[in-house]
Amino acid sequence: MTTVTPAVDPSSGLRSDGGPDLDHLSRLAALQAAVLAEVPDADPRAPVPACGRWTVTRLVVHLARIHHWAAGQVRRRQETPLGRGPFDLAPFYAAQAAELRDTLAALPADDPAWTLLGTGPVSFWHRRQAHETLIHLHDLRAAALGSGPRAARERSVDVPAAAWGDAVDEVVGMFLPRQVALGRAAPLASSVRLTATDLGWSWRLGPADTDPDRDAAAELRAPARELALVLWRRLTPGEADARITGDAGAVTSLLDDRLVP
Structure with a gap:
């Protein structure tokens, strides 16, 4: 099988060849919901394969903090510190996930934002945070099963191959x-x-x-x-x-x- 690889502008996360863009914002919401659904039953002390000394607690707090930080980048404002914790994981993650989702939904995709490549469009964060959540949902499932390969085989994150x-x-x-x-x-x-x-x-x-x-x-x-x-x-x-x-x-x-x- 041979197809044309999509050309994507890394500064915006959008196709530069006129092809259809992925709906990163909807996927982000679905992936966040999946993380939130699994956090209450996760062992907070379980190690996260492939993430060094991380436990589930550190993984979830990290993802929540990244969402909060990214929301500030989108608004071009320094984020308000969240404190050191400890946190009640599910409500803490839910609040930061909602903040990011609501911030992205409220702004046009082509509005200026701070990005990892300098000032760029808000759409950069649609893509970046969807992928961040995708990888860390895999990590959460790998922690539950004790194995990254098992998570990939038995509980793969259900998103299209694209x-x-x-x-x-x-x-x-x-x-x-x-x-x-x-x-x-x-x-x-x-x-x-x-x-x-x-x-x-x-x-x-x-x-x-x-x-x-x-x-x-x-x-x-x-x-x-x-x-x-x-x-x-x-x-x-x-x-x-x-x-x-x-x-x-x-x-x-x-x-x-x-x-x-």
Whole structure:
């Protein structure tokens, strides 16, 4: 299967090729509702796989704080400190989720906001917060099952493959260039192609002077969901049953770097 990979403007999160945009705002609301539904039954002390020493408590508080901070970025105002806690997790998360959702809904998508790339449109945060919530809902389920691979297999977050593909695109088009610009990641020495096998979409990463007509040094192939979780270090390529062809070292070098904050 071969299809045209959507071209998305990283500064707005919107298609730049005239294609239909994903409804990130509706997806954000649905993902927030899913998080809130699962928090009351979650063990607050359960460790979160792939997140170091994080527990469920720290995960939920982090996501709530990120929502609150992002709402301030949208309004171009410093957010009001929320305090150190401890917090009653479900009401605390519900309040910050609602604040973000209501803030985004109240403003035109093209209004100016503070973004991770400087001043840009509010729509940037529709996409960024939908993906933030998507990844952390996976984390919450991984904590409940004690395993990221089990969560991906048995309790995968139910969003279309195109939403997972867009999460891949955000890493490739926004996060990785930003990480390199901030000195948090090294420029790629070899070209790597990422292919979402269920969508037929692919992205080529590599040195700026790489001949686009030459084959990449390596390719990493997996369904969009697994590819996104690999880039976010929630799954290894082996856990994702990803296929690597060409220079496996180029893929390892890519994934060992800090692709996301």
